[in-house]
Amino acid sequence: xxxxxxxxxxxxxxxxxxxxxxxxxxSVYSDHMLTCDYKNGKWQSPKIExxxxxxxxxxxKIFHYGQSIFEGMKAYKDAEENILLFRPxxxxxxxxxSAERLVIPPIPEEIFMxxxxxxxxxxxxxxPKNEGSSLYVRPFMFATGNxxxxxxxxxxxxxxxxxxxxxYFGGKVKVLIEERYARxxxxxxxxxxxxxxxxxxxxxTQLAIEKxxxxxxxxxxxxxxxxxxxxAMNIFIRINDTLITSPTSxxxxxxxxxxxxxxxxxxxxxxxxxxxxxxxxDVEAAKSxxxxxxxxAGTAAVISPIAGFGYQENDFDLPELExxxxxxxxKLITDIQTNKSEDPYGWRVFV
Ligand code: PLP
Ligand code: COI
Numbered sequence: 001x002x003x004x005x006x007x008x009x010x011x012x013x014x015x016x017x018x019x020x021x022x023x024x025x026x027s028v029y030s031d032h033m034l035t036c037d038y039k040n041g042k043w044q045s046p047k048i049e050x051x052x053x054x055x056x057x058x059x060x061k062i063f064h065y066g067q068s069i070f071e072g073m074k075a076y077k078d079a080e081e082n083i084l085l086f087r088p089x090x091x092x093x094x095x096x097x098s099a100e101r102l103v104i105p106p107i108p109e110e111i112f113m114x115x116x117x118x119x120x121x122x123x124x125x126x127x128p129k130n131e132g133s134s135l136y137v138r139p140f141m142f143a144t145g146n147x148x149x150x151x152x153x154x155x156x157x158x159x160x161x162x163x164x165x166x167x168y169f170g171g172k173v174k175v176l177i178e179e180r181y182a183r184x185x186x187x188x189x190x191x192x193x194x195x196x197x198x199x200x201x202x203x204x205t206q207l208a209i210e211k212x213x214x215x216x217x218x219x220x221x222x223x224x225x226x227x228x229x230x231x232a233m234n235i236f237i238r239i240n241d242t243l244i245t246s247p248t249s250x251x252x253x254x255x256x257x258x259x260x261x262x263x264x265x266x267x268x269x270x271x272x273x274x275x276x277x278x279x280x281x282d283v284e285a286a287k288s289x290x291x292x293x294x295x296x297a298g299t300a301a302v303i304s305p306i307a308g309f310g311y312q313e314n315d316f317d318l319p320e321l322e323x324x325x326x327x328x329x330x331k332l333i334t335d336i337q338t339n340k341s342e343d344p345y346g347w348r349v350f351v
Contacts, residue, residue: 002110002114003045003046003110003111003114003115003118004045005034005045005046005047005048005114005115005118006045006046006047006048007047007048007049007118007122008047008048008049008050009031009032009050009122010031010032010050013031013125014031015031015125015126018164020128020130020133020164021130022166023128023130023133023164023165023166024165024166025136025163025165025166025167025168025300026136026138026163026165026300027163028163028164028165029051029161029162029163030051030123030126030135030161030162030163030164031050031051031122031123031126032048032049032050032051032119032122032123033048033049033050033051033052033119033159033160033161033162034046034047034048034115034116034118034119034158034159034160035047035049035157035158035159036107036111036115036157036158036159037144037155037156037157037158038105038155038156038157038158039154039155043105043107043108043111043158046111046114046115046158048115048118048119048122051161054157056144057144057146059146059147059148060143060144060145060146060153061143061144061145061146061147061152061153062142062143062144062153064148064150065143065150066194066195066196066199067102067103067104067142067143067152067153067156068102068140068141068142068143068194068195068196069095069098069099069102069104069140069141069142069192069193069194069195070095070138070139070140070141070193070195071091071092071094071095071137071138071139071140071193072091072136072137072138072193072298072299072300073085073086073088073091073136073137073139073299074086074134074135074136074137074299074337075120075127075134075135075137075162075351076127076134076135076337076338076339077124077127077128077129078338078339078340079339082339082350082351083120083121083124083127083350083351084337084338084339084348084349084350084351085116085120085137085348085349085351086256086260086336086337086347086348086349087256087260087347087349088113088116088349089109089113089349090256091139091256092107092109092112092113093109094193094254094256095107095112095139095141095193097191097192098189098192098193098194099141101189101191101192101194102189102192102194103152104141104143104152104156105156107141107158111158112139112158115160116137116139116160117351119160119162120135120137120162120351121351123135123162126162126164127164128164128165132166132167133164133165133166134164134165135162135163135164135165136162136163136164136165136299136300137160137161137162138160138161138162138163139158139159139160140158140159140160140161141156141157141158141159142156142157142195143155143156144156144157165300167301168300168301168302168304169214169301169304171307172304172305172306172307173214173215173296173304173305173306173307174212174213174214174215174306174307174308174309174310175208175213175214175215175216175217175230175231175294175306175308175309175310176208176211176213176215176216176217176309176310176311177216177217177219177227177279177282177309177310177311178204178208178216178217178218178219178224179219179224179311179312180204180224181203181204181216182218182219182220182221182224182251183197183200183201183204183218183229183251184197184218184221184228184250184251184252185221185250185251186221186222186249186250186251187250188250188251190249190250190251190252190253191248191249191250191251191252191253191254192253193253198232201216201231201232204216205231211310213310215230215231215296216231217229217230217231217235217309218230218231219279220251221251224279225278225279225280226246226276226277226278226279227246227277227278227279227282228246228251228252229246229252229253230294230295230296230304230306231296232298232300232301233255233257233296233297233298233300233301233304234246234252234253234255234257234258234296234297234298235294235295235296235297236258236261236293236294236295236296236297236325237277237282237285237291237293237294238291238292238293238294238325239281239285239290239291239292240290240292241270241271241292242271242272242273243265243270243271243272243273243325244272244273244274244275244277245258245262245272245273245274245277246274246275246276246277247274247275247276255297255298256299257297257298257299257302257303257333258297258298260333260345260347261297261303261329261333262274263345264329264332264333264336265325265329267344268328268329268332270325270329279311282294282309283311283316286309286316286318287316289319291316291318292318292319292321292324292325293305293306293318293321293324293325293326294306294309294318295325295326302330302333302334303326303329303330303333305324305326305327306318336348
C-alpha cells in the first residue's frame with residue numbers, strides 16, 4: 001500500500017447490536033467510513049474515521065445541481081477468513097467514467113483501492129460469513145463546493161461506507177414493462193451511476209408497485225419497443241436455450257455482473273446473444289412457450305429471477321423450471337466470489 005491513511009477508530013464498536021442472522025439490505029452500517037476531500041485542485045489524504053453524519057453548507061452544489069455518483073460492490077469472507085473482492089478495479093474505472101460525465105474530478109485508483117482495502121481491514125469483523133450475506137460496499141462522490149451558479153463545484157468528497165447485508169429481494173419478482181417513462185435517453189447519463197438516474201426511477205416504479213408489480217422493466221426512451229434494463233439491474237432473457245441480453249449503450253449501465261455472467265455462461269455451455277430484444281419478441285415467446293426465464297443481474301441482487309411480467313394490461317407468467325439457468329449461473333458466480341471454486345478469470349482480489 002502506498003497511500004498514507006490516517007485512521008481514527010471508534011471508542012466502542014456497535015457490532016454486538018447487529019443480528020447477523022437476519023440482515024436487511026443496506027440499512028445497518030459498519031463502524032467506520034473512508035473519506036477523502038478534493039480541494040484546491042487536488043485530492044487530499046484519505047482518512048478512516050467513525051461512521052457519522054457530515055456537515056455541509058446549504059449552498060453545496062450537491063443539493064442544487066445533483067453532482068453525485070456512486071458504486072455498488074461486495075466484500076466476502078471465505079472459510080479461512082480471507083477477505084475477497086470481486087473485480088474491484090472495474091468499479092473504480094466505472095466510478096471515474098461516471099465522474100467524467102458529471103464533471104467530477106476522477107479519484108486516483110490508488111486512493112480507491114488502498115482506501116477500500118484499509119477500510120475492510122479495520123471493519124473486517126463486519127463482513128458476514130453466512131451464505132447469502134456479504135458486506136455491501138458503497139463508494140460515492142459528491143459536490144461539497146458551494147454556489148448557486150449552475151456550474152461544476154470546486155470541491156468534492158469521496159466516501160466509502162459499508163453495510164453488512166442480506167438479500168436485496170425476498171423472492172421472485174413480478175415486473176411491469178414500461179410504456180411511458182424512461183430512465184435514460186441517448187446522449188444522457190444512463191450509462192453513469194449518477195444518483196439522479198435512480199431518483200428518476202422512483203416515480204414510475206411507485207406507479208408499478210401500486211399496480212401490484214415489484215419493479216419496472218425499462219424500455220428505450222424513443223419507441224418503448226426494446227427491453228433495456230430491469231430496475232437497477234441488467235436484464236437477461238432466455239428464449240429456448242439461448243440467453244439474451246441487450247447491448248450496453250448511452251442508456252444502459254455496463255454491469256459487472258452482466259459481463260461476468262456472459263463469460264461464465266459461454267464457458268459453461270450456455271449459448272448467449274448480445275442483441276436488442278423487442279417487447280414483441282418477449283411477448284410472443286411468452287405466448288408460444290419458448291420464453292423460459294427472465295432475470296435481473298446486478299451486484300446488490302446478484303441474480304433475481306422474474307416470476308412474470310405485465311404489458312399492456314396483460315400478465316404473463318414464466319414457467320417454474322427444475323434447473324433454471326438463473327440458479328446455475330448464480331451458484332457459479334457466487335462460488336467464484338466467495339472462493340468456493342476456481343477463478344479461471346482472475347476476478348477475485350484478496351485484501
Ligand atoms: N443497471 C443499473 C441501472 C444498476 O444500477 C446496476 C447496479 O449496479 C446494474 C445495472 C448492475 O451493475 P453491476 O453488475 O455492476 O452491479
Ligand atoms: C448495485 O447493484 O450494487 C446497485 O448499485 C444497485 C443499487 C441501486 C442498490
